[in-house]
Amino acid sequence: MFTLEYVIEMNNIRKEFPGIVANDNITLQVKQGEIHALLGENGAGKSTLMNVLFGLYQPEKGEIRVRGEKVAITDPNVATECGIGMVHQHFMLIEKFTVTENIILGKEPKKGTTINLRKAEKDVAEISERYGLKVDPRSKIEDISVGMQQRVEILKTLYRGANILIFDEPTAALTPQEIKELIQIMKNLIKEGKSIILITHKLKEIMQVCDRCTVIRRGEGIGTVNVSEMTESTLAEMMVGREISFEVEKKEAKPTNPVLTIKDLIVEDIRRVNVVNKLNLEVKAGEILGVAGVDGNGQTELIEAITGLRSLKSGTISVSGQDISGYKPRRVTESGVGHIPQDRHKHGLVLDFTVGENILLQTYYQKPYTSKGILNYTKMYDKSRGLIEEYDVRTPNEKTFARALSGGNQQKAIIAREIDRSPELLIAAQPTRGLDVGAIEFIHRKLVEEREKGRAVLLVSLELDEVLNLSDRIAVIYNGEIVDILDTKDTDEKELGLLMAGGKRDVGDVQ
Amino acid sequence: MIGNVLKSKLFGITIPLIAIGFGFLAGAVIMLLSGHNPITGYVALFQGVFGEIYYFGETLQRMTPLIFSGLAVAFALRTGLLNIGVEGQLIVGWFASVFVGIVVEAPMIIHLPLAMAAGAIAGALWGFVPGLLKAKFEVHEVIVTIMMNYIALHIVNHFIRNNLLASGQRTDFINSSASLSSEYLAALTDFSRLHWGFLIAIISCVIMWFILWKTTKGFELRAVGFNKNASSYAGMNVNFNIILSMSVSGAFAGVGGAMLGLGTYQYANILPAFTSYGFDGIAVALLGGSTSIGIFLAAFLFGGLKEGANNMQAAAGVAPELVEIIIALIIFFVASSYLVRWIYTKLQFKKEGK
Numbered sequence: 001m002f003t004l005e006y007v008i009e010m011n012n013i014r015k016e017f018p019g020i021v022a023n024d025n026i027t028l029q030v031k032q033g034e035i036h037a038l039l040g041e042n043g044a045g046k047s048t049l050m051n052v053l054f055g056l057y058q059p060e061k062g063e064i065r066v067r068g069e070k071v072a073i074t075d076p077n078v079a080t081e082c083g084i085g086m087v088h089q090h091f092m093l094i095e096k097f098t099v100t101e102n103i104i105l106g107k108e109p110k111k112g113t114t115i116n117l118r119k120a121e122k123d124v125a126e127i128s129e130r131y132g133l134k135v136d137p138r139s140k141i142e143d144i145s146v147g148m149q150q151r152v153e154i155l156k157t158l159y160r161g162a163n164i165l166i167f168d169e170p171t172a173a174l175t176p177q178e179i180k181e182l183i184q185i186m187k188n189l190i191k192e193g194k195s196i197i198l199i200t201h202k203l204k205e206i207m208q209v210c211d212r213c214t215v216i217r218r219g220e221g222i223g224t225v226n227v228s229e230m231t232e233s234t235l236a237e238m239m240v241g242r243e244i245s246f247e248v249e250k251k252e253a254k255p256t257n258p259v260l261t262i263k264d265l266i267v268e269d270i271r272r273v274n275v276v277n278k279l280n281l282e283v284k285a286g287e288i289l290g291v292a293g294v295d296g297n298g299q300t301e302l303i304e305a306i307t308g309l310r311s312l313k314s315g316t317i318s319v320s321g322q323d324i325s326g327y328k329p330r331r332v333t334e335s336g337v338g339h340i341p342q343d344r345h346k347h348g349l350v351l352d353f354t355v356g357e358n359i360l361l362q363t364y365y366q367k368p369y370t371s372k373g374i375l376n377y378t379k380m381y382d383k384s385r386g387l388i389e390e391y392d393v394r395t396p397n398e399k400t401f402a403r404a405l406s407g408g409n410q411q412k413a414i415i416a417r418e419i420d421r422s423p424e425l426l427i428a429a430q431p432t433r434g435l436d437v438g439a440i441e442f443i444h445r446k447l448v449e450e451r452e453k454g455r456a457v458l459l460v461s462l463e464l465d466e467v468l469n470l471s472d473r474i475a476v477i478y479n480g481e482i483v484d485i486l487d488t489k490d491t492d493e494k495e496l497g498l499l500m501a502g503g504k505r506d507v508g509d510v511q
Numbered sequence: 512m513i514g515n516v517l518k519s520k521l522f523g524i525t526i527p528l529i530a531i532g533f534g535f536l537a538g539a540v541i542m543l544l545s546g547h548n549p550i551t552g553y554v555a556l557f558q559g560v561f562g563e564i565y566y567f568g569e570t571l572q573r574m575t576p577l578i579f580s581g582l583a584v585a586f587a588l589r590t591g592l593l594n595i596g597v598e599g600q601l602i603v604g605w606f607a608s609v610f611v612g613i614v615v616e617a618p619m620i621i622h623l624p625l626a627m628a629a630g631a632i633a634g635a636l637w638g639f640v641p642g643l644l645k646a647k648f649e650v651h652e653v654i655v656t657i658m659m660n661y662i663a664l665h666i667v668n669h670f671i672r673n674n675l676l677a678s679g680q681r682t683d684f685i686n687s688s689a690s691l692s693s694e695y696l697a698a699l700t701d702f703s704r705l706h707w708g709f710l711i712a713i714i715s716c717v718i719m720w721f722i723l724w725k726t727t728k729g730f731e732l733r734a735v736g737f738n739k740n741a742s743s744y745a746g747m748n749v750n751f752n753i754i755l756s757m758s759v760s761g762a763f764a765g766v767g768g769a770m771l772g773l774g775t776y777q778y779a780n781i782l783p784a785f786t787s788y789g790f791d792g793i794a795v796a797l798l799g800g801s802t803s804i805g806i807f808l809a810a811f812l813f814g815g816l817k818e819g820a821n822n823m824q825a826a827a828g829v830a831p832e833l834v835e836i837i838i839a840l841i842i843f844f845v846a847s848s849y850l851v852r853w854i855y856t857k858l859q860f861k862k863e864g865k
Contacts, residue, residue, distance in 0.1 A: 309744065330746025339744070347744040352737045361734070361745045370727040 006065070007032045007164055007195045008053070008084075013062035015048055022048040023059070026221035028197075028214050030164065035186060035196045037206040037213035037227070039239055041436035042407055045219040046199050050166055054086050055079040066164075082164075085157025089168040091149050095142040099135050099152050100124050103159050127158050132188045146295075147178035154185065165189065166197045171205060175294045176464060176497035183209050201239070201436065203232040204465070215239055236437055244437050250448045253472040255284035259425050259456035260306070265315035267301045267480075274313070275301045277480035283425065288447065288457040290471030290488075292464060294500050298480035299460050300342065303429050306458075307339050308332040319425055333362055338423030340414055342430040342460070348414045349402045356384035356398035359417045391416035392442065408439030415446055426450050429460045444470060464493055464500075478502050527798050527805070530844035531812070538837040542829060552829045559822025560815040566822065568700025571709050572775055574814030576601070578712040579767025580792025581810055582719050583634075583760045585801035587652075589723055590756035591736035596641060596656025597764040598789025599663030600634040602782065604765025606667040607633035609772040609779040612685030613675070622688040627711075627769045634765015635758040637663060642757025646750035652757065660785065668781050681780035691774035706774035715763065716803040722759070732756055764789065794842045813838060 008030040015023040023045045030036045040046045051057045053064065055073040063070055066082045073079050079086075093102050100121050109116040109123070124137045133151045141149060150170065157165055167186075171179045186196055186209060198210060206213055206227060213230070215222040215238045222238055236244045260283040267276035276298045283289045293299055304310035306317055308329040316325045324335050333339075341347035349358050360369055360380045368379050384398045393412045395405055402410060411431070418426065428447060432440040447470060451457050461467050467474055468488060475485045476499040484499055539549035560570050580597045587594035594600075608630035615622055641655035677683040691706040699705075723729040734742045735752045743749045767788065772779055795813060799805030816838060820831035844850075 307744075328746070328748075329743060333746050341744060346738075346740045348741060350734050350738045350741050353734065357730070361741070364730055365727050373726050373728065375725060375727050375730055 005031055007067055008197075009063075009065040010049070010053060011063050011065070013049060013052055013059045013064075015052055015057055015059045020219075022219055023052070023216075024219045025062075026216055026219075027224075028221075029224070030195055030197055031212070032195055033190055033193065034211040035190060035198055035209050037210040038197055038199045038216070039201065039203075039206060039213055039235065040216040041201060041239060041438075042434055044216050044239075046216060047168070049216070050086070050168065050197070050199060053079065054084060054166070080160050080162070083162055084164045084166065085160060085162025086166045087150070087153045087157060087168065087170060089170070089172060091153050093141045093149055093152060096140065098138050098140055099144070099155075100137040102141060102152055103155050105156075107160060123159070124155065127155055131158065131185070131192060133185060145178075146173050147175070147181065150174070150182070151185070163193070164195045164197070166199065168199045169201075170198070171200070171202065173295060173462075175501055176493055177501055179205075203235050206235065207232060217241055240437055244441060248444045248448055248469050251452070253287045253451065255287040255472070256454070257285055258282045259285050259320055260458060261318045262306070263316045265302070265305060265317065266313040267298070267305045267310060268313050269301060275480050276305065279315070279480065279482055281475060281482055283456040283458050285424070285456050286451060286454045287472040288451050288459055288470050290467035290474045291458070291460040291477050292467045292474055292496050292500060293462075293477035295462050297477050299429070299477055301480075302477070303339070303342070303427055303460060306332070306427065307337065333421075336424035338418035338421055338426040340411075340418055340426070340428045340431050342433065344407070344410055344414055349410055351401070351403040353402060354399045355388065355393065355395050355402050355405065355413055356381045358402045359384040359387050359398075359413055362417055362421065387416040387420055388413070391446075408435045411435060411439065411443065415443060419446060419450060422453075423455065425456045425458065427458045427460070430462060431459070432461075432463070432466060464496060468493065468496075476500055526848045527800065527809075527845060530798070530841050530848075533844045534837045534841035537840045538833055541833060541836060547827065547829050552823055552827045552833075555823045555826035555829070556816070556819040556834070558826070559819030562822065563701065564699075565701035565703050566818060568696070568703025568705040570811070570815045570818040571700075572703060572705045573818050574810040575706075575708045575712045575774065576767045576770045576788045577791055577795050577810035577814055578806060579715065579763050579770060580788050581795030581799060581806040582715055582803070583764035583767065584792045584796035585799065585806055586719055586723070586763060587638075587756055587760040588796060588801050589736045590732045590752060591739070592642075592645070592652050592753065592756055592760075594638065594641075594656055594757065594760050595653050595793070596637065596659045596761070596789070597767075597792045598785050598787070599656070599660035600637040600761040600764035601768040601771075601789050602660075602663045602667050602786065603637050604630035604634040604768030605772040606670065606768070606779050607765070608689075608769035609682060609685055610675070612689035612773055613683050615689070616686065617688060619688040622686065623691070623773070626685070626689040626773055627766060630765040630769030630772070631762040632765070634768065635762040638757040638759075638761020638764070639754060642754040645757070646753045660789070664782060664785065667779070671779060671781050675779075677778075681778045684777045685773060689773055690777060691770070692777065704775050706770075708770040708774040711766070712770070713807070715766065716807050719763070720803040728755070764792070767792075794838060797842060797845050
């Protein structure tokens, strides 16, 4: 029969929430044994569609067929029975439990009234063997790497008998090497007869592993294409609806005098462990210095130490020759430091304040916005209106709550605030995390503009592509130390990946 | 999502109104069950507030300390702090203002502001301690403020009993130069206990609005209340703002106590138990949505209910405790606004369906 070609068919799905249509007439058909990409910008409706498939939402219209048979997936248990498994972006694991305990959770093999742990361990070992997912069944989750934890997530779905696996943005937290391993795992799974839906907005990964790709834009299905007939830019065009340039255009850097100088910096975390360890770094005016590294190698603490949010144990930080070590955040800001924080909801914005109030969040106390302790809202909103226009922040007006804006526009508001103060040093931490291509393009352009104006830009990002694209020099951070500083034109992803994982440059290619 | 945000403004008014409606409805059911006619009961309640000018004056007098305790709770809430200690701050404010009212001899222009300031300072001090502990040692303010309530109650009782006892359980009357009572207002309302404090309460509502929404400090306080991380990132001193917020909150409560000491009673007495003005302040702030105008209206509602309860008992034979139940239910419905929201959305959907 014709329909049996597809293991999953979601036909003409419509899902509405009060006030918005999240999915409108989307059709997704997954063939047996393929890796099928689901591509769309943030907020395009990818997660909604997958939540419909996984039984968390009920669609208003449309039908779901599993292996040709029409099914009503009323809750996740039904989805599991249908052989659908989800590998979540944010792992659903219990840190204190072992790998085996996490995998069998909710479906424990029993011996009388107790759990038959021996059988469980045997089962887990067997599955991991079969699919080439190496894990130690007895390690605790908190002791294993992020890549390992993801394997546990995959094993969880396989243990429950999943034939169709949904991967939700699986590469977000992985190193380049781990990504390579994950791709191999996905290929093994296909070989063993599984089918995969890969949710992503990373075009490169789609080009690498996927057979077909369904694109959705603003809740509407745009179409399904064979990946082999597409290029990254044609896919991006489908996703965004207009042409996109990936290459950041920039002239040769003309770095001059050092702006940020860090000497022997040591920073402790709450457990009194040195998370930044004797770190030395220099960023010159007129250059973008990228810090590449796997998450959790001291990047956050480094930035917090520079911006005064965290106290230093020892070492010095100076900006344009002025020693700012131990300054409070406001004095750091006033010393000419702009900071685009990595978590815009936690640090960057007061979501329940208006866009205008947020744009003035660093300067509200200065003249002309404050005089004699009284705020001048007229002046504040005049100022913010100008910046909203200049930085193309899409908002109904300056008195809209920041919460109501999309991630990209929230980020633009932060960037407007930080750049407008024309800081000598601009720290950009994960400036494009979770944003769509259009917003990324805009933000990258702004950072390069700052460099062109002769400012020093310190870029910290987990996206290696971003670091490679923007930086003039790249510093690799590992275990709180800068292990190497390279010229961007003399290095590549492979070399950086090895350094990020703790490998040394001279032995790099041999390993 | 944007639609929801726009709607939430409207919800700011509808939720309290729905909650009040439900509260009265439930009150009617209770009256029916206990063999009373709810219409007669509510008419008596209404007349107990608006029926005579004296009742109305007493209602305004009753709502005066409620406004202050409501403002106190709301002010802290705007900075993300739950001040359960308004009760204690109000008690020390009451005592301190009466103390100054009795021992100081001065012309009214000095004496009255001084006595009120004493109340404010005492309350502020009682708020400062939990604020300091929260800022320095991250001790949760709810725990500390509850304990501070007991300390306030027993210390004040101790001082009255051992140092200021005049007759029975109370202190001397305050000197008239520190009194808020007004012959004019009393005459206007058929000799109720309405005093100048009512006007001070209205002014205080304006003051809170002004501090929070017009001053630079208020901007910071609200920023800290919404997001501590972003506030410290933006260079605000979060700990200082926490201490300041608790102190100002305590000062509002302390002045509320002064309203009782310098206005309604003209003395302080040994308290057998908490006055409950402070706890009612939580209800007032909650119902009023922590806005000045909302607090004024909520205080009027609760003050009116408590005053009207007298007439309800006299004219309709309904136990005055009923209004306590109604108040409790109103708060219940406000607190469970999620439920109300849910019902509301369901109804909206039905309407659209048709």
